[in-house]
Amino acid sequence: MQFDGTHLLADLFGCSGLDDMARIDRALRDAVEAARATLLDIRLHGFGPGAGVTGVALLAESHISIHTWPERDYAAIDIFLCGRRHDLDAALSALATILAADRVEQQRITRGYALASPATA
């Protein structure tokens, strides 16, 4: 793994299909591909019809996670990728598109062993 990484935390509002396991699976896979990251494994857990889904894509470069609250049309995402060659914007855009988000808020945090102290970017 490389020198440092960016941890992107995104909150997606006004989403659709947040209880749909197949849609969440597709959103994660499309995000991994868009980021040009290397997928190791995807794990999903659904809490039942109309209820949330929790899922993680394990990557060679760290992970992408999603947790959904369909009753609020809200999804919490984090995208943690090591190295600078990956496209976090494309990954987030893929997730937001498939989940039909109408508003996205994000924060980026630079992390890694090279940093004396983690800094919010």
Add this chain to the structure above:
Amino acid sequence: MQFDGTHLLADLFGCSGLDDMARIDRALRDAVEAARATLLDIRLHGFGPGAGVTGVALLAESHISIHTWPERDYAAIDIFLCGRRHDLDAALSALATILAADRVEQQRITRGYALASPATA
């Protein structure tokens, strides 16, 4: 799931055993128990002897992830728990203890659908 959540990002320095899958597995399980969270699944991937481990504990209340760089004695952790009854400090302490970290830096970010805009706590 509940109303809001706290996302704790922690960087652990000076750690030991970061290529040891069994130790990482135990660290995650102890952290989940310390947090009083509900474990759904643990997934670990090792990159080989002397190399890093990536792992995620999927929880009913979101997740705990760890990515390790044994060549730098460094581990990046995130602990995302929904609801206020969980003990993030105890979870982080469990991880830091088992990995013998000599320095921990952390940031906490409040997230959730109740927030007009995510705020750094």
